[in-house]
Amino acid sequence: MFSPTSVNVQHQNHWSSNSSTPIQSILLVEDDPDLNLQLTGLLKEQKYHVISMFSGDDGVNAFQQQSFDLVILDVNLPNLDGFEVLNVIRSQSQTPVVMLTAYGAEEYRIQGLKCGADDYITKPCNFTEVSLRIEAILRRTQLIKQTNSASHLSDRELLLDKQTHTVTLHHRLDMEPIRLTPIQFKLLWTLIENREEVLTKPFLYQSVLERQFSQYDRALDMHLSRVRKRLIAEGMSNDRIQTVHGKGYIFK
Template sequence: MSEEQQTVLVVDDEERIRRLLKMYLEREGYGVEEVDNGEDALELAINNDYDLVVLDLMLPGMDGEEVCAKLREQKATPVLMLTAKGEETNRVQGFEVGADDYVVKPFSPREVILRVKALLRRSSTTKFLETETKTKEVLVFPHITIDHDAHRVTVDNQYVNLTPKEYELLYYLANAPDKVFSREDLLRDVWNYEFFGDLRTVDTHVKRLREKLNNISEEAADIIVTVWGVGYKFEVGNS
């Protein structure tokens, strides 16, 4: 593999799905490694610097949620969860343990590729970071401080453990205080979705983000405001 080639670990106990994803990912120029169980997946993901892990939820032995939770204890590697369960509770559980996005089976390979590309454009190459030239290194608000260089968020001087996508969502909103963003805006700019994207992905992340802030400060959680029928905003005017 070339030094610049991005690598993806595909984890699924169905050989047919692994082979399909490997074919499509390699066609797009990614290096691909594959494994069929959670234990080996966790070991590989911890010991190698993959750019992304595509992780099936239902695995024999250690399932995808447990793999993701244990991986998050050590690394922030983006995780795209594959699941045959489309219910809200399963998505929330996946996001809670640190998954960045999910695709419900049966899926379109094109959709998976688009979501992989979106996740791989996250972090320092997210659109709003590429175009933002006046971003402060540290954003300070009542109850919330965001140290962007360290990707660290504190609420009333207590550290908040956020997943990469929760952090990006908070940082994006905080960069434009009191501006209302639609769910479509957030999917486009934070998730980089131009074609595919479940609006409930945004709602679920906002819910988890508020819960984590609320564990320390209700006032901090209340800064993220729902504008009914429109979207969300980071409200500091009444803080």
């Protein structure tokens, strides 16, 4: 088991032995010893650098000492629960976070997405699904981080900055920009890029979440609800993002 004091590598970079490409680093916080060991082994087989923690406060300490590309976070943790850890992470960083929730615990999944989680995985875990979800989120995050000529997008009162994942309202330039998670930002960017066009849920699942649409999966709805509420609270007109029942969403 790793102790907080053993993770003294805040500025350390991990590099693959046969290339100059940094190895992506994952923080796993799971108190079940067997599942923690299994997931750690799986991730290391996939060539990720993994730091494993077994409690919420140890997870927070590790996160504050080192930079991670992804956090996998159980909901039910000793000392600090997963939602408390997520709140600490979101107060400091937009690092992607995947929540581990028990089968059938829909209220936990909804709460996690509301608090800024990027995705969730249901326990007992399907390790193939875990690998694919992690790969998709890391790929999506890296693509968003890449700088290119289209680093800004503006539409009426909104100005999006792709490099910082922030949204500024033109009439509130003196205020702090609104910081979104990578998935929330990509969802808003996609809607604005396709303004006045109804984007179906299957399309958005593929282009934003990078997985197949399921009528029982509410992740997209929760991400969009979170974005809409935050922007409206900051002064965006409440009719800009509209739900087209039975089809999807449209940005006006």
